[in-house]
Amino acid sequence: MALLVLAAALLSLFLPSLLGGVDMWVINPLLGVIMFGMGLTLNVDDFRVVFSRPKDVLVGSLAQFSIMPLVAWLLARVFALSPDLAVGVILVGCCPGGTASNVIAYLAKGDVALSVGMTAVSTLLAPLLTPLLVWLLAGTLVDVDALGMLLSIFYVVIAPIFTGFVVQKFLPRQTASVVPFLPAFSSVMIAFVVAIIVSHAADRLLQGGLMVLLVVALHNISGLLLGYGVARLVGLSYAKRVAVSIEVGMQNSGLASSLAALHFAAFPMAAIPGAIFSVWHNISGALVAKYYAMNEK
Numbered sequence: 001m002a003l004l005v006l007a008a009a010l011l012s013l014f015l016p017s018l019l020g021g022v023d024m025w026v027i028n029p030l031l032g033v034i035m036f037g038m039g040l041t042l043n044v045d046d047f048r049v050v051f052s053r054p055k056d057v058l059v060g061s062l063a064q065f066s067i068m069p070l071v072a073w074l075l076a077r078v079f080a081l082s083p084d085l086a087v088g089v090i091l092v093g094c095c096p097g098g099t100a101s102n103v104i105a106y107l108a109k110g111d112v113a114l115s116v117g118m119t120a121v122s123t124l125l126a127p128l129l130t131p132l133l134v135w136l137l138a139g140t141l142v143d144v145d146a147l148g149m150l151l152s153i154f155y156v157v158i159a160p161i162f163t164g165f166v167v168q169k170f171l172p173r174q175t176a177s178v179v180p181f182l183p184a185f186s187s188v189m190i191a192f193v194v195a196i197i198v199s200h201a202a203d204r205l206l207q208g209g210l211m212v213l214l215v216v217a218l219h220n221i222s223g224l225l226l227g228y229g230v231a232r233l234v235g236l237s238y239a240k241r242v243a244v245s246i247e248v249g250m251q252n253s254g255l256a257s258s259l260a261a262l263h264f265a266a267f268p269m270a271a272i273p274g275a276i277f278s279v280w281h282n283i284s285g286a287l288v289a290k291y292y293a294m295n296e297k
Contacts (some may be wrong), residue, residue, distance in 0.1 A: 004187050005047070005191045009063065013206070016199040016200075018199065019196050022199070022248065024094065024200060024262075025262075028152070028258050032155070033160070034193075034254070037077045037182045037185060039160060039165040040168045041164075041182060042164070050282065053117075053132075056111075057118055058245065060114065060243070061125065062225070064097060067167035069094045072090045075215050079215055082269065084264070084270045085273065086247075089266060089273045090117070090269065091273070092219065092277050094134050095253065095255050096157075096252050096255075097119045097250060098251050098252045098254075100282060104246050104286070108242050108291075111242070111243040118243070130154070137211075144263075148263055149259055152258075152259060156258065194254070197271050212272055213276055214271055217280055221249070226242050227244045228244065242292045250279065250281045254274065256277070
């Protein structure tokens with residue numbers, strides 16, 4: 001997936017006319033389809049971890065919605081980012097965990113059940129916490145439509161996941177036949193979302209992309225390291241530390257870009273951090289998965 005996303009981003013960067021004519025509103029339905037696919041893979045057992053191991057999920061969720069937003073705010077201040085880039089970085093930090101994190105946790109030999117549980121919980125909390133945190137951390141930079149953002153997350157994330165979950169519940173045999181193809185399908189959809197975003201901002205990316213890439217890389221790496229550190233501090237096992245690290249460091253950056261395009265249209269650069277994060281965290285995730293798997297305890 002990392003190679004596919006990177007290829008889509010580079011192609012759109014140097015040939016923006018290929019998808020430059022595609023309206024940004026298309027991103028929301030595409031994300032909805034990805035979330036629907038995620039819902040098809042969930043079952044009741046995936047949510048039992050929330051109740052059977054509340055401490056693990058609580059630690060991970062608190063780390064998710066504290067480390068990444070605060071690091072994003074700090075990086076925006078340290079690098080003196082313009083308001084549009086700052087809100088884009090903060091928006092990435094305030095989003096829930098990315099769907100690819102579960103795959104990376106599996107490759108890293110981490111606690112996959114915990115990873116799935118954390119993704120589910122952070123996604124369910126996102127309609128409330130994402131707008132609230134963006135308003136608290138970026139409200140002084142731009143006008144934040146917290147209610148509009150809440151509704152967007154509900155329609156783009158919660159409703160499709162719930163629909164997929166219901167379909168899986170009542171049509172298990174039909175769902176089982178398509179689930180094996182979902183990772184590849186999701187990868188293609190994510191690459192398409194990234195390509196659209198990059199196409200619309202190719203000129204701005206070529207002008208100031210290196211600094212944003214540095215900020216995004218530091219944001220992601222900080223999440224991976226601090227997530228692991230917090231999990232170790234509270235005494236979680238190695239497999240659980242790996243899951244928390246990956247879940248904290250990998251964000252639903254496609255959602256961040258979509259929210260930026262929808263609610264911060266006056267700040268065209270706000271969608272850029274999410275687009276770069278989408279590419280970067282899949283590459284860093286593959287590398288860190290290899291490292292964690294080699295050091296399995």
